[in-house]
Amino acid sequence: MVHSMTAFARCEQAGPFGTLCWELRSVNHRYLEPHLRLPESFRELEGAVREALRQGLSRGKVECTLRFVEEGAGQRLQVDEARTRQLLAAARQVAALIAQPAPLNPLDVLAWPGVLVADVADPQALNAAALALFQEALQQLREGRQREGGELARLLGERLDAMQDEVAALREQVPHMLANQRQKILDRCAELQVELDAQRLEQELVLLAQKSDVAEELDRLITHIGEVRRVLKAGGAAGRRLDFLMQELNREANTLGSKAFDPRSTQCAVNLKVLIEQMREQVQNIE
Structure with a gap:
């Protein structure tokens, strides 16, 4: 299953030492970019937090904020x-x-930070509790990214189905469009009362069919659609691969539009480009 890069998680824990609270916010980014906001007394956790993020996530800008409210009773500064x-x-x-x-x-x-310190009985235990709570918040963040990733995959699947229907419909209509084009040429020549060389007419029609042959583009579109489905099913860090496939789909749709000789093929190319752009916007959020 693919994962989104957008999610939020919040974990809070109260104890005799005070109250710890982690807030994690994740948005899309080309790489993994953590931003940590830790109280001065928890600075030694930075390395462990960064390593946990590296192990748990592959992409995204992640803001990690730790808040600590000390229990004032019985403590001296x-x-x-x-x-x-x-x-x-x-x-x-x-x-x-x-x-x-x-x-x-x-x-x-x-x-000044670090000059005035609280009389904490066991700072190591406090750091261990903060790190354990961070792992819990990170798991919540991953679950949120997974849920949203599943929804993104569903939306992409719907648009892939629509693209496949467009390709199938155009493939079925191409012979009829060529026949209509041939009849239009004959009708136009009849109106102008021009006598046609039958052999020359057939040569021109064959040339038109070659120039407007979109079978290769339709085949590649189907191939790319199948590859997008495979990548979505495989899951993992698929965002960059999907972004590349969106570029390839768009290239084939552009070629299809440049070969259009009938309003139906033009409309199909436009519909495909709209669907591809919708998918491209969603793919930007996939890890």
């Missing part, structure tokens, strides 16, 4: 003295380059 000293040293270095530096506000120092 601490100052990370080593980080504070580093910050003050950097501030003095910058102040030396300024003619009249403003005095440093202690509250500004406390607001």
Whole structure:
């Protein structure tokens, strides 16, 4: 089954340490492009989160946001003295380059990320809980992408059926269109009272039939339709393959239109191009 690249997942977990909440948003993209928004105290999870995304998804722009609301009761705030000293040293270095530096506000120092930390009993356990919750959210995201992918496959299947019907109808009508064209030439010559060389007429009609022969284009259209069905059935990361097949289908429809000599063949080419464009827009969302 094919998967969409568009989905949303949200997982929340409350515990004695506080409340963790992951939100994952996925949209279409040529490659896998993760964007992580993590609190400073969870930065060490970034590598594991990126690896989990790489293992679970192949394409899409994925925004991963972690929110953590600490349980305030029984906790006290601490100052990370080593980080504070580093910050003050950097501030003095910058102040030396300024003619009249403003005095440093202690509250500004406390607001710097990592200076003020909560008294968390077991940060490793908290990180493990956040990573486990991320795996749950990622699974929800994959399931959402799978559901939407199934719906996209159904819509593509409907348009493939419509294309196949158009091709079959045109194939059946081509001999009648050629016969009508031959009769139009005869009727026109009769109106003009022109005596025709029967052999020359047949040569011209054969030439017209060759120029307007669309059997090869119709065969290739059917072949490409069958390949799209096969790719959809095989599933996996099929988006790029399907996009290529849409280009090939469009090329055959254009050739069909350039060979049109009857309003029915022209209308068929237009109908096929409309269906192909509808499919191309849907294919952009397939992983």
